[in-house]
Structures are given as structure tokens and as C-alpha cells.
Amino acid sequence: MTVTERPADPLEPAPPELAGDDLRELWEDAPGLVGFFTTVDHKRIGIRYIYTAFVFFSLAGVSALAMRAQLASPNSGLISPGTYNGLMTMHGTTMIFLFNTPVLAGFGNFLLPLMLGARDMAFPRLNAFSYWVFLFGGMFMYSSFVVGHLPDGGWFGYVPLTSSTYSPGHNIDVWGLGIIFVGLSTTVGAINFIVSTFKLRAPGMTVNRLPVFVWSMLVFSFMVLFAVPAVTLAEVLLELDRLAGTAFFVPSLGGNVLLYQHLFWFWGHPEVYILFVPSIGMVSTIIPVMSRRRIAGYLWVVASLVAIGFISFGVWVHHMFATGLPPLAISLFSAVSLVIALPSGVQFFAWIATMWRGKVELAVPMLFCLGFLLIFLLGGITGVMVAVMPFDWQVHDSYFVVAHFHYVLNGAVVFPIFAAIWFWFPKMTGRALPERWGKVSFWVMFIGFNITFFPMHILGFLGMPRRVYTYNDGLGWNGLNVIVSVGSAIFGLGTLFTLAAVLIAARRKVPVPDDPWAADTLEWATTSPPPVYNFAAIPFVEGRHPLWDVERLRRARPGAEADVGLEVDGAVGRSTPVTSGIDTLPEGVLHIPAETWVPFLVALGLVTLLVAALVSALTVAVLGLGLAVGAATTWAWRTEADLR
Amino acid sequence: MTVVDLPLARSSERTRTTAWWGVAMVILTEGTVFAILLAAYFFLRAASKDWPPPGVKLPDLKTAVPASFLLWGSSLPIFAVEAAARRGRWGVVRAGLLVSWLMGATFVASTLKDFQALHFGWRDNAYGSIFYTIVGLHAMHLVVGLTMSLVVQAKSWLGRYSPARHASLEVFSLYWHFVDLVWLAVFPSLFLSVRWR
């Protein structure tokens, strides 16, 4: 690609072809509630994903605190066994399906187009659709809470416990169908991330200039495409057994209960990394900014992300070491489970190397990143330990494993998410968070986290099994359980400080500069919050760190008007350029569809169908199906026009 | 003028629309669904002493084989349709789509008829469950494909396509080839491999 005309003086202001106001008129959503339901703006959807996920996070947190209250003393009768099992099931299910995955999808949604220099995702309507499906799926799963029968088969719902023989109620159906439904949302989102990254990168953003966070979302998305089908099928077959009377998991009819475990963990282990990969993508974005230098070993960081993506599909059997599989098979999986530590090691030392030669600033996002490093290190070490199968035979399904996976799933995912909130909140809202509240929040969370989860390792060695609603007095577990319960309350309190900070920011309305951290990626090139169209002119990327490499790009925001940017073949209206996958040569433009009711209606139709089918309300089911199909057909019919 | 102007000679090579890429990704994940289901089939089979269980009569090949060739053959007109669409020969497009639709529909009808003739139900045993699930899921994909074809055919009759822009036709073609390919894996696994032992 040749640049025919370069600005003589980059600082000289000049009116662009289309001023910000005209663009705004083209892009703005309808006001009020109509706009709320019809928007396809990736930023609104992304933020919506994040706060919805945090509502579910608080539900999961409350259930965790309730469980810890019950376990604070032996033989406690505070919570009935049935309720405890329900809380335990919904805590795990919520954290994995309704918090971690969607909150990462939310950040991906908000950030990806901005980082790519695009004006929206490749499929904006599909994006809205995946949010509505997630919201309805989550509400559907919690609807069993309202009628008093929580799903109580454990978050991995092993058969035959979850078969209709041992769990006759509809609560398991709600759980299984909910997982299938939420999986649809995740898959649709992943496809959107992949195609956006392939086709909507700003000219010049070649493969080796892709921000690490974008790489991580790409790996996340491909993992989703290959892993989610397994859990969807596990639940589909389970529901067929339960509702249609098939025999997949009925041993007396030739079925096999381990088939369910294989299917579940073929998704379940990659899922751990599906959550972890975007989290480390965030950390790899924040640490260099806070160290005022490029990330060390970009190539190795990216390579290890990709390697994690591949290797994670070869380790699922380490969740099944105790099921009596042949020794040779489990030795193989044991070896692969050890090998997956290597890319994480590379990643870790890249972060240390980055800080080693940098100028480190301990702002709140950086504190959360450091907390993540110290927690993930321990979780990684215990992860290597449980890959050693004789040791796993002892600690598997004990509190040691509960400690381990909270270090990696809570510590190494939730801490980066909090770092991300503190880092990108100013960009999302244009307002400053009160720094002091953040520091308090971090320290209380960090201390509370370790008080909660570290003693669990010891409880595991003392023989405390997972998922017990109570335990006998005199086993030597009492003291540690008190400490754990107190710690969980401290951890919960710590998260409230961040919530308070957000509320304070909402009230005080302290404005922030567009690029408060002096960061390198393109989202900081536009205003805070970004205008609906993201960029007045499409940025032209000349390096891996656009804003550090090309100082003048800093003024590509509409306030100062673009002085470096592209007019891409008519991409001036409600459209964004499409570029070729490898070298990002412009290929054409993608018209961004206007706001529409269609995604909301399709999702609404589908969830209606789901609920009606479950309560056998045939008419309503047909209405739901009709709504979904009807809306989807309009969607398909209009597609051609939008692709022109 | 400080906005950088770039020469945007549109590449003469055929570029794929975002919709094409999107469906390609759908195919990736759907292909995984079928791969996992077939893996489950062989897992259940390996874990069972007898496969199929004693007393179960295997599905008949007399109609299944010709029907399968009909399905695989239905991809051929689609190749012609794709080429014709790029040249703007809409008569060929309409005819090809119709022929392919009829071939696919015949296959679906024959599958449903075969289901009625089977000597086992899907509740009888795990063999029946997985057989019906895989064949049924594939048939559902075909029904979706046939529906897409109807939309595409309607668009081609209404003249909504141009040689440069016919994304939904491209997307449908890709999907239809995929559904045919899946049967290339399903048919030998479910109908033939049980006979070799």
C-alpha cells in the first residue's frame, strides 16, 4: 500500500470531509427505551454485558457467603442440605457461565473494535442478539430460584445423579437447557470476534501489529468454537435422556456414564483457559502501559497464548484420573497437563521482564495486576502438582482442589477483570474513579482472598472433601473453616469498595482526559467516552503501538478532528472499512446496520419457546417459535442490502 | 487536506464477505458438533460388548445408498450455480438451485421413510439413541439448508442479486457443501462400519 499524500504539518488542523456532528447524526441510536432495546452499538452492548455479568457476580458472591456461613461451624443447621447443594451448584454455574465468560465477552465487545480501529463489530445485530440470549439464559437459569427449586446436581451435573431417576424435578432441566442457551450466546459472540478481527482491522494493522488483547480474544474465540459444542452436546444428550427417554447414560441399556464426563471435560478444561486467556490478554495490555514500555517478547507472549489454546484440548482427562481409566491413557494426559505449564511460564517471565526494565507506576489497575501475578503463581504451582496423577488421586475432589481452582479462576480471572475495570472505566464513561477507594479495594480483596483460599489447601490435606454441606465436629477442621469464612467476608467487602468507587464516580462526574494512562492502543486515540462512530477518520496503523509509534495519531479524535486518518472508499457514512486478512489492504466497506428490534425479538422468541416447552405450554411454544423464525427471516431477507 | 488518501483499487481477486467468514466459523463449530457425536458413537460402541445390541436389525442399505449419492450429487449443481452467479447467468442459477433443492428434499424424505422402517426405537438402547440423534441432527441441518435455499431462490427470482453481490447465495452454497460433507463422514460410520467385523 502506498500513501499518496502525507500531511505536510501534522499539527496543522484541517476540517475533515465529514465533521463529527454529521457522523453523530448518522450513528446515534433512537432515544430512550426504544434505543435501549434496538441498539447495535458494540460499546453499549459491551458495557451492558459487563454490568449484567456483575449482577450475576453478586448473586454468586452472596451464595458463596451463605455457604461459608453454613460451614463456619461443624454440624451447622443454618442452611438445609438441599438449599446448600443448590447454592453450591448455582455458585459454580453462575461464576463460569454467567459471570466470567460474559464479562470477558463484554470487555471484548467494548474494546475489540476500538483496538482494531473499526467502527463496530462485523455483525452488530448478531452482537445484540448474543447479549439478549445471555441475559434471557441467565434469567431463565435463575427462574428456578424463584419457584424454589434450585438446580442441585453440582455445577458439572454428573449423571446418573442428574438423570430423571435421581433428580426428577424440573430444576435440572432448567439448568441443562440454560447452559445450552448461554452456550449459543458465547458461540455467536466468538464468531463475531473472529470475523471482526479477520476483516475489520484498520489499514496497517498487520498480524504482527495486533494488540495482545486482540490476540487473546482471537484465541478465546477459536477455543469457544471447538469446546462449547462438547458441553452443549453433554446437556443435549442429558436432556434427551431426561425428557425423551433416550439411553445415552443408562448403563443397563448400553449407555455409559463416563461419556458424560468426557463430553463435559472436553469443554470443561479448555473452558478454564477460555477464561484465563482474555484475562492474561488484559494483564499483558495493562502491565506494559503501567511500566511505560513495550511488552517484552511480544512474539513469545502471542505464541504462548496460541500454544495454550492448542494444548488445553489435550488435558481434559486430568479431571477424571480417579475414574478407573487405563494407566497408559492417564499417564499421557498427566504429561500433557505438565506441558501446559510451559506457555504460562513464558507468559509470566514476559511480564517480569517488562517490569524489570520499565518505570513501574503502582496505579490501581497495576496493583490488581500484581495481585494477579502473586496469586496466579501459586495457582499455577498447585496446578502442576495436581497434574501429577498419584498426588491428584489424593487431593482430587478435596478442598485442596477447591483452593487450587479458586486461585486460578477467581484470583487469575477476577483480579484481571478488576484491573480492567479500573483501567478502562475512564474510557468507557469519561469519568475518573476515586483512586484511593481502589487501593483500599485492592488490599482488602487481596488479603481477604488469601485468608479465604490459602487455608483450603490445608483442609484438603486434612481430608475435607469438596461439596459437603457440613462436617463432623472433632476432625480438626473447625478452626480453619472459621478462618476461611471470615476471609470470604473480607474478600466480599473488598469488592464493595470498587462498587462504591463506581457509584462515587457516577455522582461526582470528574472528567478524565482521553488518554489518562498514556497508553499505546487505538481505543485511547478517541474521546472518553468514544463517540458512537468511534473514529471520525479511520486510523492508519504504522506500528505495534500506534499511539506511541505515531504521536500525531493522538489527535485523531473528533474533538480535535482527525489529522491522520483514512478516507476509505466511501467509508464516511454509517460504515467501516473491510480489509484483507493478512496485509490489511482495503477491500471495501461494511455498512453498519441501523438499530433494529430483530435481535431482541429472536432471542425473546427462543426463550419463550424454551420456557413453554419446559412447562408443556404448546400454544405459547408455537408462538415463541413463530416469533423467532419470523424475526430471523426478516433478518436474513435484509442481509443482502447491508452487505453492499 | 490532512486526511491521508489511499489508492483503493479494489482487488481484482475474489474477496470473501464477512457473512461468508461468519458462516465458515459456524461450520467450524457445527463440524465439531458432528465430530464429537461420532466420537461418542464410537465410544459407546467400544464400551459395549455387542454393537448393535443383540436382536437389533441394522438399517437397510437398499434405499440409503442411492439416497446418499443423490445428496452428495446435489452439491454439483451448486458448483455450477456459484460460477453462473459470478457471470450473471440467472437462468442457470435458478435452475441449478431448484435441481439441488429437489435432490436434497428427496434425501430428507427418504431418511424419514427409513426411520419408519427401522426395527429399533431411540429409547430402546444407547445404540438406537445415538443413531437417531446423529441421523436426525443431520436431517435437521438439511431442512435448514433447504429453507435457506428457498430464501435464496426467492431472491434470485426477484432479481436481488448482481454478479458482484450475492452474499446470501455464497453463504448458502458453502453451508450446503458442508452438510453434504458431514454425510460423507456420518454414512460410513453409522451404516457401513457396523457391517465390517
Next chain:
Amino acid sequence: MSAALLGSTSVFQGAGSEGRRIVGLWWLMFAMGAAVYVVVAGLVLTAVVRGRRRARPAADSPTADDRFIWIGGLAVPVVILAVLAVVTVTTTSNLRPVRAGELAIEVTGRRWWWDIRYPDQGIRTANELHVPVGRPLDLVLTSADVVHSFWVPALAGKVDMVTGQVNHLRVTVDRPGTYRGECAEFCGLEHARMQMLVIADPPDVFERWMARVRSGAGTTPEDEMAARGALVFQREPCGGCHTVEGTPAKGTRGPELTYFGGRRTIAAATIPNDPKELAAWIRDPQDVKRGAEMPPNGMSAEDLDALVAYLESMR
């Protein structure tokens, strides 16, 4: 409950051939893990402290960065993981070997108790696993309903009890004692109350126990109270689910009750076995263990006392 009624649950006991090796493995891994943690966390903190003191970032040095990443993130971990791989293979190959003279014991997981059979000796018991010290055991594990997991932390790693599948756990108990066993796979409402005692005795003590159980001695009521209790047992629906050898009670849905009086605990190691607790249990099992499948019994106080006396007399 007192310590003797609870049994030890600590992995560190290492009282079995398997458990002992795993404890050794743990301490090796602990030493390595702790060293890695201290060194790497030290590097993190040093990097932060150094980085904070700087006025501006140091000059970029991609070669230095790469060397650091390759050595710290790849070379050193490869060595550590290789050591672990070797240790894993050697430990695993030494675990669970088939040995001559094994005592086979079938343990079947039920919701929420343990059904125990000694197939070669033809005896059945529940929730208390008597084993001889020093003799290799072949525990034959399966489930009658949902998936359970057999875990006695002091003796060995766990093995799942999978529906429709038989698994083996081969272990030799090294030291006499009472060890607590637990269900380690979530199995529904009373998963927490599915525990057991493993009573490991010197061979002669074990043989005496075995001989007595096989003889059937002491199961016929001797005093009047117990005799009346036996009648109550037969009159009430107890025999539909429970077995007492030498009587018409042949039910298999619930735990075997022959020699019940010799057991230390009730309801899968939930409460101690004494007359008061037993009476409360029989009257309303769900008050003790919510999910217990045994129905409440509304018999008269006299009948209940007699029944308790009968059950406790069989020892």
C-alpha cells in the same frame, strides 16, 4: 464424637502403602514449589521496586528480554517438569500393583452409605470396613446408584465408584488404627453424610472378628428385652430393607444389621452408636440425616427400647 469414633482423615498419616508414597511425593513437590514461588515472587517484587525508583524506563533490549524469558519461562521449567515427570512415572508404577494373597472386599456405594461384602468369606456388613494390617487388599468398587468416590485419605488416593463399571483400589494398610473414609464425589442431598470407618487390626484380631461374624454367634437374643426387640423387628417393616442373618429379614435396600451392636457409628459415621442416639435415629431418621431413605417409625416407647436393646445386643 470422640477421636476413636471419628477416625483419622489426614493425608499426612500415610498409614497405607499408597498414602505413604504420595506423602513422600508431596513433600518433594512442596520443596520444589516453595522454592519456585519464593524465587519468582521475589523477581516480581524486585522488578516492581526497581521499576518504581526509575524516572523513566530503561533502554529497550529485546535480546536481554528474550534471554530472560527463555531461561526463566522455558528452560528452568522444562528441567523442573522433567523431574516431576520422572517422579510421576516411578511413583505411579509402584502404586496399586496386583499382589499375591490379596483379600478381596467389595464396596458398593449407595445413597448414602456403604455396602461391604467379603465375597470369599461370604459375609456382608455396612459402613465399617474391617481390614487386616499387612495383607494386600483388593477393594472392588462400584455403585448401585449414582457416581460415588471411595476415599480414605490416611491410606490411599481415591477411586471413583462408577455406575455400571467396576474399579479396583489395591492397597496394604501398614499401621493398625481407625481411619475415616469419605465419599468424595458429589452424590446428592446427603453427600456430606456419606462417610465410613476403616478399622485396621493386626491379623490375629482381624481373623477373630472374621471368625465371629462368620459363626453367627451372639445374634440370637439372650435376655428378655432383646427377645422382645427381635419380635418388634420382625413385626415392623424393618426386614423389607435390612438383613439380619438367621432371621426372615432379608432386605438389601438398607445396610446389613447383623452384628449392628458391634459398630461404632450409625448412619454412615454420622452419629455414635449408643442406645440413646439409636432410639432417636429409629424414631426419626430425617431429623438426623435429612435425606435418609428410612421412614420415621411411630412405635411405642417400650417397643423402641426393646428394639434398641435387640440391635445393640448383636455384637
